[in-house]
Amino acid sequence: MLKSTRAAGSLAVALITASALMSACSGEAADTTATVIGTDDACTLENDIIEAGKVGFEFTNDGKKVSELYVLNGDGDVMGEVENVTTGTSRTLTVDLVAGDYQVKCKPGMTGDGITSDFTVTGEGGAAQAEPDRTITFDAVDFTYEDLDLTDITAGTTIRFEMTNTGDQPHEFEVLDPGGEAIGEVGATDPGETGGATMTFAAPGKYTYQCILIDPATGKKHSMLGMAGTFSVAPA
Template identity: 45%
Template sequence: MHRSLAATGLVAVSLSLLGACAEKPAAGDGTVAVAASDSSCEVSATKLDAGPTTFQVTNKGSKVTEFYVYAEGDRIMGEVENVGPGLSRDLVVDLPKGSYEGACKPGMVGDGIRQTLSVTGAPAKDLSDSEELKAAAASYERYVESQTGALIDKTTEFVDAVKAGEVDEAKALFPRARTYWERIEPVAEIFGDLDPITDGREPDAKAEGRDFTGWHRIEKQLWVEGDTRGMDPYADELLANVKKVVELSKEQPLTALQLAQGSKGLLDEVATGKITGEEDEFSHTDLWDFKANIEGSQAAIAALRPVLEKADPELVTLIDQRFEALDTELDQHQDADSGEWVGYDTLTKAQVKKLSDAVAALSEPISKVAAVVAASA
């Protein structure tokens, strides 16, 4: 698996810290404690049994962190993002037999402090064999197919406008094309670097020492410079990467558990990049993305609904109520006739606070979905 020299050095540090626990198996209930700091990633066990594992991630550092479980080629099996200092988050991942890496990312940048995870044996229960969970994954796969076709079409229109120098047309197409991307972003996020090079922000690119590319590079040129000079290579690369994500999504569709994690991840996207206005910092089209993330999360829950209603109908009722409340709060910022969203920079602090509170209220019950799915095999 690829990593930078800096990350390799961090891995060496983490290995020295973890030597004492490297031979320990996971707890009998399949839980693994992860103590993340600004310079270490202490995993309580690296020898795991096949099947669902719950990583209990606690941030003991001063920086916001993330925890990832990677398969070969840095394919993401599961992730938990935006774990603030002093906070804890659970990540439930269904791992078949094989070799993986767990990675803490202090500051949410770079390849992370990594530790090899070895998974052996046959799972006591196989989530992928559950007919209900298979049906949920298949239902979501159909949703992804409906979105990816439109994603390619709209991205192609956007790229064509950029390469033709049609600034106004490109600006109009920018948020519309991104709507389809944002609805299915959990799909893109499992394929290593494809998500950051396609949808990464400028500060993150600089922090990681890579070229600023993708949607937001072109966004900056359109809204800051007011033209499309020098954007042809970035536009071509954007379309190529979007098509690559679409092809990979057909080859490796999300499992039901990844789908459950993704429904929460989409809300985390809103709670961090969108709610602060830093996602679309040049165009201020954040509310388009905001709505798309929510719709994507709703689609994930809809696919899982038969499983959730059987296992925890009260949770489903609460999630429905919280989705409705968030939609009501958000939709007042959209013109009912044109479908246009107001610029995010026009919202007052009070309006942003109401949106933030509605997202937080929904995020709490959504965070329980993965555990319900893992217990439903």
Template identity: 35%
Template sequence: MSASARTRTLIAGAAVPLLAAAALTGCAEKSKAGGKDGGLQVTASDSACKVSKKEFPAGHVRLDVENKGSKVTEVYVYAPGDRIVTERENIGPGTKAEITAEIKSGTYEIACKPGMKGHGIRQKVTASGKGADVKRNPKLDAAVAAYRTYVQKQADETIPAAQKFADAVRDGDLDAAKDEYAVSRVGWERTEPVAESFGDIDPKVDVRADGLEEGQKWTGWHKLEKSLWEKKKISAEDKKLAGKLMKDLKDWQNRVGRAEITPTSMANGAKELLDEVATGKVTGEEERYSHTDLVDFEANVDGARKAYELLKPVTAKKDAQLAKDLDREFAAIGKLLDKHREGDGFVAYDTVGKADRKKLSDGVNALAEPLSRLAATVAS
């Protein structure tokens, strides 16, 4: 069955979450945290976000995160304007995570988000000195340049695909809009951490209803997804939203070339993409109306693999076993996805049973563990 035919046959229905977010995280990332050898210790709880020091040297900074709360949390480092420097989602209660990032001198906010929602509990911190100006391995500079080209290409290719989707919505053509929906999202899903780094674009184009901040108007792909599959009709408001979606995506396309990309942000972005799979795709929450989750799933894995492959020449030299582990787990997750292909697309995710969802979840976890060590390896 073609992707178009497959999309038309999807029916609305509640996705059956396999595992709570807490079960998908944290355990694999235990134990190097603690701040005993120079890391910045971040202690999260349900009501606090404590940092061990408010000022630290710029350069490669390690955040040793411990979640002492009862809720799954996520930790962000924000530059002014809520630009995301680095993040880590899915840190389960009682678990630890290590985040290595390249941080330039300046002022920042570290945010903990209990329940992975809202503005977060924030602490102001300062990175001082010129540590971030250290010389890099030329191979890492080459990896950053190649990744920048990749990200721009994904944005450039998204615009015509999204335009077909938007045109179908504005024409009131329900079936055509369904046909183009999932395809229009692939480039975005492959490079989402870069888009999220700008702070203001992702909430406009990719937010789900339960992710809205107080007072925020719901716009973007998922608002239209709900109209197409649940309401089964296109309203005058939807037609306007299709135009706004294109405006916001073109803004993203124009900004990609100015994104701040480093070897550690590439590595952390790869892990973030796996977190996206764990919290949204495996559970069926991301595409809850269209059930096109496996298209997003593959795009997230593709993007993570690309970042790793560009960093692999350095990774393999510094930690050959880590490179072997990542090669093995990327291949394994690819084989798991292949089992659910149908024609040139995938089956609807609401047809994937609990046992198969568990296998996908286990595959994501198996890949997430070595991927969580990639940033520290390239920074060493």
């Protein structure tokens, strides 16, 4: 299983690489394309060696369930995602990748751990992901986020989020911008594990965080049971 690592750094390349952190990058021009076929029990990547740069992952859902596609880096962080891909339809997710090891993850039914396939990016292209200005660590337990301090965030800031699941079922941490678009996500993290994601807050405004995994006991999203909230990003 891929594990998260802690990092720190500067703002210098934050705005350049913000697009690599956005989950809805389908309108961005790609340098190369990669075909991903998802079914209810497989996630097949046509080529496992891809040239560095802006990669357009052309995801087709051939399963019977609605699905989503994630691109994960070597630390298990979500680099980009597309959600709500219905049966028989396709979506393109464009992510800017530098050389390294990655995974694609299909999540049929948009629940559970998902199905992964490994791939390697080679070459000199791509823009490195922004180094975070600071790290925010917190716990996910029951249907709350404990010790989650979202104060004093200004536009242009890049933050690494590290979430430790001290509860008894998987949790995630997704952040939506003022327009309702996801800017990043700590993916589904099992009890006892730690997950991470680096996000750049490009614009001021009211942001939303949530966990939309399903509680098996009630059939409700965790966000409906209290695992959601809002916070403000101030102008730079």
